[in-house]
Amino acid sequence: MNKATTNGAGHPLDPYLRAERMPHIWCSGCGLGLVVNCFLRGLIQSRLALDKVVVVSGIGCAGRAAGYINLDSFHTTHGRAIPFATGLKLSNPELKVVVISGDGDLTAIGGNHLIHAARRNVDITVLCINNFIYGMTGGQVGPTTPLTARTTTSVGGNIDQPFNIPYLAAASGAAYVARWTTAQVIRLQKSITEALLKNGFSLIEIITPCPTYYGRMNKQRTGLEQMKYYRDNSIVKSGIDPKHAGIEFNGPIIVGRFVD
Numbered sequence: 482m483n484k485a486t487t488n489g490a491g492h493p494l495d496p497y498l499r500a501e502r503m504p505h506i507w508c509s510g511c512g513l514g515l516v517v518n519c520f521l522r523g524l525i526q527s528r529l530a531l532d533k534v535v536v537v538s539g540i541g542c543a544g545r546a547a548g549y550i551n552l553d554s555f556h557t558t559h560g561r562a563i564p565f566a567t568g569l570k571l572s573n574p575e576l577k578v579v580v581i582s583g584d585g586d587l588t589a590i591g592g593n594h595l596i597h598a599a600r601r602n603v604d605i606t607v608l609c610i611n612n613f614i615y616g617m618t619g620g621q622v623g624p625t626t627p628l629t630a631r632t633t634t635s636v637g638g639n640i641d642q643p644f645n646i647p648y649l650a651a652a653s654g655a656a657y658v659a660r661w662t663t664a665q666v667i668r669l670q671k672s673i674t675e676a677l678l679k680n681g682f683s684l685i686e687i688i689t690p691c692p693t694y695y696g697r698m699n700k701q702r703t704g705l706e707q708m709k710y711y712r713d714n715s716i717v718k719s720g721i722d723p724k725h726a727g728i729e730f731n732g733p734i735i736v737g738r739f740v741d
Contacts, residue, residue, distance in 0.1 A: 497521045510704020512663035512689030523673030537566040539586035542617045543610035546581045560590030584611040584625040599653035607684040612691035620694025627730035631698040646686040647723035656681030658740035662688040664711035
């Protein structure tokens with residue numbers, strides 16, 4: 482771990498980042514930095530032993546997070562973060578295994594692994610970063626793209642019903658399910674702590690800006706515009722059945738802790 486810099490010489494989270502990997506690859510306005518910030522603060526709050534925490538990621542912009550965090554980490558192949566994490570947990574039950582990856586990686590090619598890990602109640606924590614699009618590969622339509630939203634491969638508007646990720650995870654048997662956006666950093670940080678300390682399969686969907694592809698195609702051209710949309714349109718409804726938490730294009734975003 483990097484030398485501590487809590488004496489005012491640097492950012493308090495510096496010891497938890499791999500400075501040699503900087504600068505990161507994320508675009509201006511991307512919300513992934515906020516996600517990493519919240520994860521690290523939630524991890525510190527959990528008081529878990531850091532030498533027992535492992536971060537696993539798949540492919541995509543969100544998948545790069547594992548390489549920037551100064552913990553034992555693995556960047557795996559597309560859609561295979563959850564089975565890799567499951568293997569780690571089975572081989573050493575003392576580990577706290579965390580998956581940080583994107584909606585495309587986890588719910589498209591990795592969708593089968595997601596539902597069966599939840600069904601088996603594998604004791605891992607999944608942070609599913611949802612920007613409604615395949616950001617790294619050119620902004621294609623994805624399994625969470627809202628109906629009628631435009632992407633580079635659905636320029637007339639998406640015609641497919643998107644996944645409701647919290648509902649999918651809850652219906653599959655997850656022990657903890659929540660959704661927050663990057664506009665609710667304190668609640669997100671607290672939720673991450675709760676998920677890390679939960680026994681069983683826990684999943685948090687984190688909705689985050691991608692102004693480069695999703696935003697510019699849908700009249701939210703900057704990360705700031707997307708963050709204002711999240712702030713103004715998020716409605717906290719903790720405890721509701723997540724089947725009622727579907728996301729409509731530019732509509733309200735139901736957030737909260739749905740299953741615990």
